[in-house]
Amino acid sequence: MKRSLFSIFTVLVLMGLILSACGPGATEAPAPVEPAAPAATEAPVEEQPAATEAPAMVEKTVVIGFTSSLTGSQEVSSKRQVNGLNLWMQQVNDAGGIKLSDGTVVKFAAQTYDDESNKERVQELYTRLITEDNADFLISPYSSGLTAAASIIAEQNGKIMITAGAAEDDAYKTGNTSLFQLYTPGSLYLISTVDMLKTLDPEAKVAIVHENDKFSTAVVEGLKPYLESHGFETVLEEGYASDTADFGPVINKIVESGATVLLGGGHYPDGSTFARQLYERKAGLKFVSLLVAPADSKFPELGDAALGVATSSQWELVATHTPEEAAVLGKEWYGPTGEDFAAAYEAMTGDKPTYHVAGGYTAGLVLQKAIEDADSIDPEKVKAALEAMDIFTFYGGIKFDTSPEAHGLQVSHQMVVAQWQKNDAGELVRQVIWPADVATADPLYPIPAPQ
């Protein structure tokens, strides 16, 4: 009896500890913004007296459904994407919502579940979002694999799904007509980096070492012919498992191959570990570019191991796109400036925005623009507006392929190359080093040898 009571007591204490440990931090729900956030929409905020004089308006709350990876390997980037979307939603709701010509005021609410970075329940959760939670529009999960599974449910139910964090090209070439991609497709990720290398060191010997997953492999498949067409010699091509923790054997191969430049990586957990071990093993490379991980604001926690590591970035605050740029290109500008977006995000989270945050925010912004253009929340009209969209935001150009072969693939957005460098105060900062016309610093090439 005493033993049973002790067991029950132990279990209850254990459960209490787990619940208290997980409770507040698990969701990373954004704190409410104290000062009024800048309006995302360009429409003026309706003042109180005007509202009383205006004809009666019907408020409609549009539910945006999505899963996010609160746990698992995609946790870091997925949470940032959701934070960006939440910021947009808060801003547009605070600004009074979207006003349609028929008097409807559209406001937004989010419904979300944890997909655990795992494909097993993604279809179940998206079906629930659509049929039980009555989601009107969908945002993709983070990562190409999860999005591929979710896209079938979107297509089945005729729901628009705006994808952020799903760069791999194949998902848009399946005959699906419901997906709309914000990111530059995976096959084009490292094109700018190769252009830069051609200028810096045409004789560079390249090692391609990448995570063996859908996204990273798609990036490499796009990279290889481009490297070859520019006359670069690829001395090593190697894939590694997503859960690799010891890169020693891979680094030995890189050193033995005589490579001077490393291109590759995958996602945050493996990329940050890879960068640290490259530094510790003194691999002696002139240039290192890794996917995803160096674009995160946690990356400088690696200290000197982060110095010189570059990444292909969908967006950087220091080289954010501007209305002037849009005017030169003859494109319609939409939404806040990058500085306003970043200030609002910092006020909300105390953190600087990464491209994952910007992607999440822009997913909402694009939906907002489509609803305004369609002057309706009817899915077919909004889809038509998305297909006709050709705009410029702080995040860059937004235009979708409308051909049956690659419907929804992003065709306007351009990437930049960013590199961790030290500023005058000796702090690590991410500088844009390519394309030259938007660069904020010269490339650090070759990167300093570890002490």
Place this chain on the structure above:
Amino acid sequence: MKLWNRYSGLILPVLVVAALAVWPVITGKPANRESAFTILKAVALASSLNILLGYTGYVSFGHIVFYGFGGYVGIFLLTEKGWSLWTAILAGGAASGILAFLLGSAILRLRGAYFALATIGVNEAMRAFINNFELFGGPTGITLNFSVYRDFGGAAHALQTSFYIGAGLALLALLLSYIVRTSKFGLGLLAIRENEDAAEVMGVVAPRAKTWAYVLSAIIPGMVGVLFFFKNGNVEPHDAFPLHASIELLVMVMLGGQGTVLGPILGAFAYQGMRGYLVTSPIFKDIQLSVSGALLLMIVLFIPAGAIGWLRHRVPPLRRVLA
């Protein structure tokens, strides 16, 4: 009444699976259909594993390899060779059965912890092989074109059809489990579980019996793999061979009660039902992994013999019914 007494061990599991299959039809809710599909898939996999784990007493930590391998073979034949879903499912099952026969001939010579370790190695080796096997798409796997669903009247009908096939496979798994459990072959397996050397002395040809048990436990997972990846629209190595899924299957079998027909079904229902509830519950959804872990800990602490074992111990009249 005679029929009930004779087949109660089969009727109860069939009723549970039938109820799961009918639940979404009665409620008319697609969300329930998806939840029921996840549970039925687990029922089929756990019941199959039970043939090896529950009846034969061999712990396999890598049983998911058959689900992944069969799935890959079926999806390849479906997309690249234009086979129908039905024949692809059969081919997936056959491929897994053949793989189990070849593997079983080698690793079933091992016993206890050595066999368990070997099964982990098999799963990881297969994942590494598929990762580098270009015919199956290497690390990016195989993505289905939406035109595949046209034969079923579009994606919506394809998912509905997948559900019914899933229910059929779950039913097939429990029938197989029941037939093995009540056959002479099954008695041989139970004898191996209790004492392999003694079983051999009594005339059971242990290597052959174990190999066939391994083959039978692999066929349905291969078929389920084809169906799941067809429904999901793509297959990738890390989704096809997740080691944690093997461990979850072990938990389901032990939760319900290993060595019984109904046990793994109840275990799969309880485990996946609980996970499904917690992940969508407004209260628990942000801490669902912690809560499910704590609940499992409590179950293991207080009913280590599983639900069926506990019921049989506490309510003796149920011993005849709960086979």
